[in-house]
Amino acid sequence: MMPRDTYIDELSKVTRKIRTLFDARVKQRGLTFARARTMMLLDRMEILSQKDLAEELEIETPTMVRLLDGLEKQGFIERRSVDGDRRAKQIVMTPLGASLASEVNHLAQELRAEFLKGVDDKALGAGLDLIRAINRNISDMDKDQA
DSSP: OOOOHHHHHHHHHHHHHHHHOOOOOOOTTOOOOOHHHHHHHHHHHHHHHHHHHHHTTTOOOHHHHHHHHHHHHHTTTEEHHHTTTTEEEEEEEHHHHHHHHHHHHHHHHHHHHHTTTOOOOOHHHHHHHHHHHHHHHHHHHHHHHH
16 A cells, blocks of 8 residues: 555544543543643633634634633633623633643643654654645645635
8 A cells, every 4th residue: 555545544543542642631630632722722822712712723613612611610711801892702711720721731742752752853844744735735625615
């Protein structure tokens, strides 16, 4: 079999395994994979609108609302009204959420180090270039279908 025939399957397997391992570790902190990703993004961006957060995470608005409801109930985020737009909400982490996001980021760094053990920077760079090229092609396909 040629690499083109198996690459996407192998990439999918790796992605699922990474998600499974990450999910198992964040569950110990009371989070799901989706909630952990949200906390990591908020930690990086600090304040985002609900709409922007959904776009960044590539999820639908109703899914985002349910996800944020859970994080709010856990005391990790607050929704704040936006001046001039009663419907828009900004999402801000609470101090408890910021502390947890720091733990999750540390956990993600540890996992990355384990996943990439023995992979040199040149190979990693080539792999990243390949993934970005595939992502661009997929984005172009999405534009063509829109």
